[in-house]
Amino acid sequence: MPLTPGTYQLLTIQSRQKAGYRLAAPDGSTVWVPSEQAAPGWRPGQEAEVFVFQDREGKWAGTTQKPKIQLNQFGFLEVKSLSPFGAFLDWGIAEKDLLVPHREQPEPMQAGLSYLVYLYLDPASGRLTASGYLQRFLDTGPPDLALGEAVDLFIWEATDLGVNVIVNHRYKGLVYANETFVRVRLGDQRQGYVKAIRPDYKLDIQLHKPGYESVTDAQTQLLHILQAAGGFLPLTDKSPPAEISRRLEMSKKVFKKALGGLYKARKVRLEPDGVYLNQTS
Template sequence: MNLGDYNELEVARFVDFGLYLSSDDGDLLLPNKYVPAGTQIGDVLRVFVYRDSEDRLIATTLEPLARVNELAALTVRDVSDNGAFLEWGLEKDLFLPYRNQRNNVRPGQRLTVYVYLDETSDRIVASARWENFLHADEPFAGQPGDAVQLFVAQETDLGYTVVVNGQYLGLLYHNEVFRPLRLGDKPTGYVRQVRPDGKIDVRLQKPGYDEAVDAAETLLAALRAAPNRTLPLSDKSEPDDIYRRLGMSKKVFKKALGSLYKQGLVELLPEATRLLQE
């Protein structure tokens, strides 16, 4: 049985307050409120296993915001002399020991943590020193322009510290960010360069020609779907309006607009863009 993860366990018997699931570590309680309707003895249920407030192993069908060995951006519910308690989608909050905090935290604060199983106490805990848990087996083998999966971990003066493909530290500079980001976001990014120290500079949009082509196709599709084939966007529109409607920066939008105009596909109005007959 995997503590802090999902397990598929067989229903062994019913009791007044729930049912017991059989496992190699003994029978495990699933309280009544989590028992799916129509469950019978012998059924196999997919449950998350953790410890309750009395340190007993227990099962739930609730889905936590993070499992063991995962990164997550969680909100602090409460603090004590020993540490903080984080909301993670289960009845019992996730404990962030004081020794694992980077700075003192406060209720309502959102922070990035790594969830792990403490070997000494056999409890699921969090660490705000999440970078200590990134153990890449090999140097990053990607090339500039490659698409990568990002996890937005921390905002800095330069931009955002991100985790690339779940293993590598990266940096997304402020001038590459054209939309609001929050801790825990998982956008697709593109490699700008791999620095000698192994850290990776990334961006949010495809570089060069591919970026312009994709943006033009996106704009064309939006115009076709718009009422009267007209979008209330022009090269004078606010960047936030452009991003909200099209998911691209103003700079990229203007490239796409110019491309469609040169092809004779659009009419440029003072505050709008109209698709001409294709």
């Protein structure tokens, strides 16, 4: 099987040299790993898992550094420098920055700012390339997901309806504004849950666990916040939803259910001025 840049590969350590190691791939190609990018204790004949890419000269290189993005994934990366060819991103690999050609920039990128991009293999050059045109890399077919399933999210962009998210590096999803009770920013990575799969295969996503699980999680969260606040929170079931969301990052509905459960368990007491943590909690 040929080497694929932008992925982890299990290779055999072929030889050790002054400046690094030469690793052999099953297809007969070799990968150079500088000493500072190798793991301690490497010896010829051993197998080692490394992240492989092509260096500035197009030769195979490897590293044990963890990249911020891999092939066919999305990532939120900072622009390190600009050049006549495009923008170079910091993707966590010291030996080489990641290029976003001008043709792959929806708007001119600026040094020092971070952007959500997709890493793909350019068929023309055979090199790893990043793109800011995210929509064309998303799967628009039937999603391989189930209702209530936990998914990994990238916060993508705000819309009139809420916040668009990228789901499992593969699908587009939407978190409705009236269900967004946590502070989110472009590029944030969070866990979410599949709320609905629409007939057009688009996904509705929620940030909290569905059903009663969200209430039990909220009870634990509320107890931790009470403890950190010295045992008192100036919130009641009459508090405005916006104030509850700002302080607790949960909806008023979930707050009331969690509060009711903690009260029945005698872990809190409710007073006109707010919630008090019982000393035994």
